[in-house]
Amino acid sequence: MTSIIERRLSLHQCLARKEEENRALKSQNLQLQALANLGSATCMVAHEINNLLTPLASYAALAVQNPADQKLAEKVLDKTVRNCQRASKIMQSMLALANGQKQDWETVSVKTLFEEVFLCLCRDFRKDGITVETQAADDLPVRCVPVQMQQVLMNLVLNARDAMLPGGGILRVSAVANAGHIDLSVSDTGAGITPENLKNIFRPFFTTKAAGARPSGASSGSGVGLAFCRRIVDAHGGEITVQSQVGQGSTFTIRLPQTAVPEYR
Ligand SMILES: Nc1ncnc2c1ncn2[C@@H]1O[C@H](COP(=O)(O)OP(=O)(O)O)[C@@H](O)[C@H]1O
Numbered sequence: 001m002t003s004i005i006e007r008r009l010s011l012h013q014c015l016a017r018k019e020e021e022n023r024a025l026k027s028q029n030l031q032l033q034a035l036a037n038l039g040s041a042t043c044m045v046a047h048e049i050n051n052l053l054t055p056l057a058s059y060a061a062l063a064v065q066n067p068a069d070q071k072l073a074e075k076v077l078d079k080t081v082r083n084c085q086r087a088s089k090i091m092q093s094m095l096a097l098a099n100g101q102k103q104d105w106e107t108v109s110v111k112t113l114f115e116e117v118f119l120c121l122c123r124d125f126r127k128d129g130i131t132v133e134t135q136a137a138d139d140l141p142v143r144c145v146p147v148q149m150q151q152v153l154m155n156l157v158l159n160a161r162d163a164m165l166p167g168g169g170i171l172r173v174s175a176v177a178n179a180g181h182i183d184l185s186v187s188d189t190g191a192g193i194t195p196e197n198l199k200n201i202f203r204p205f206f207t208t209k210a211a212g213a214r215p216s217g218a219s220s221g222s223g224v225g226l227a228f229c230r231r232i233v234d235a236h237g238g239e240i241t242v243q244s245q246v247g248q249g250s251t252f253t254i255r256l257p258q259t260a261v262p263e264y265r
Pocket residue numbers: 155159160163188190191192193197201206207208209220221222223224225226227250
């Protein structure tokens with residue numbers, strides 16, 4: 001009898017110990033998760049800032065080689081101001097995203113959104129043999145955090161460009177309104193994605209652009225671009241999907257809920 005009571009007591013103590021251990025592990029897990037979030041946010045900021053700095057650096061180098069070209073110098077300065085302002089907006093917005101703070105939602109014209117993306121890329125796609133086609137009605141409004149949606153589009157456009165190097169192709173960026181939502185899509189006629197890779201492309205740090213494994217001229221990969229895109233689109237209550245065929249190309253579509261707001265910039 002005593003032994004049964006002792007055994008029960010010891011089981012109770014053991015259970016209490018395990019529960020305590022479980023609580024400690026859960027709290028440790030939360031701290032690690034917060035650190036992991038911070039780590040990936042840092043990586044994403046670095047990645048986005050790099051997207052803005054890389055074209056500026058080559059543009060500025062061109063101006064240095066052509067000191068007499070006043071027009072070129074003015075263009076470089078103009079783009080420097082624009083991209084620096086953007087970089088600062090991106091920092092603020094990403095910090096807010098990481099801290100779960102409220103973001104500045106606006107209703108903007110899709111066309112303006114697209115134009116801003118190509119202005120910040122400061123790239124002449126024709127030099128890579130890429131024809132750019134954009135399609136969006138002049139007055140199509142979209143409700144979003146503009147700086148974030150531009151980052152998403154910029155990432156998709158840069159991936160599309162990489163996929164079409166070195167042969168070139170057609171890059172289409174379009175927007176259509178459809179029964180209560182708006183579809184923004186970026187499509188390319190590039191290498192396409194294998195079904196195996198397709199399962200992984202939205203995973204943080206998944207990349208097929210490791211040094212030495214990418215076509216010449218393509219950016220080196222960190223694998224954070226699409227993970228970041230998905231996070232932003234999720235935060236907008238939307239959905240990002242992809243259709244791709246090896247050798248034919250890929251289309252990424254962002255479906256956003258469309259809220260009719262009369263005024264937009
Ligand atoms: N338009 C595309 N065409 C072909 N492959 C793509 C395209 N977009 C993304 N991918 C694939 O998805 C991977 C992950 O993309 P991303 O998260 O932007 O990281 P990164 O561009 O740094 O590799 C890429 O390495 C590539 O294999």
